Amino acid sequence: xxxxxxxxxxxxxxxxxxxxxxxxxxxxxxxxxxxxxxxxxxxxxxxxxxxxxxxxxxxxxxxxxxxxxxxxxxxxxxxxxxxxxxxxxxxxxxxxxxxxxxxxxxxxxxxxxxx
Numbered sequence: 001x002x003x004x005x006x007x008x009x010x011x012x013x014x015x016x017x018x019x020x021x022x023x024x025x026x027x028x029x030x031x032x033x034x035x036x037x038x039x040x041x042x043x044x045x046x047x048x049x050x051x052x053x054x055x056x057x058x059x060x061x062x063x064x065x066x067x068x069x070x071x072x073x074x075x076x077x078x079x080x081x082x083x084x085x086x087x088x089x090x091x092x093x094x095x096x097x098x099x100x101x102x103x104x105x106x107x108x109x110x111x112x113x114x115x
Contacts, residue, residue: 001029009033030091036084045070
């Protein structure tokens with residue numbers, strides 16, 4: 001998702017953010033690139049599909065990156081989606097379940113003990 005954000009953003013920015021809460025982490029990759037039409041959003045996570053599948057398309061790729069991302073996120077019990085508007089950029093999000101078993105202090109203490 002990050003590589004796609006960089007690839008499709010000629011000017012502007014790509015921002016990665018993450019939030020956690022209620023047993024889930026949500027990661028978002030926001031870009032100011034070309035954006036994706038609503039029609040293309042319906043198939044952008046399918047294998048070998050790209051928003052621009054014309055023979056004169058500007059950007060390369062196989063159309064597997066988002067399909068693989070979706071598969072991995074789904075296998076871990078998460079969800080993946082995109083918010084986008086043509087000419088306005090895109091924000092790709094995914095969620096993954098997380099379990100917090102230790103405090104940060106406990107993790108750091110364990111790391112120090114192993115040294």
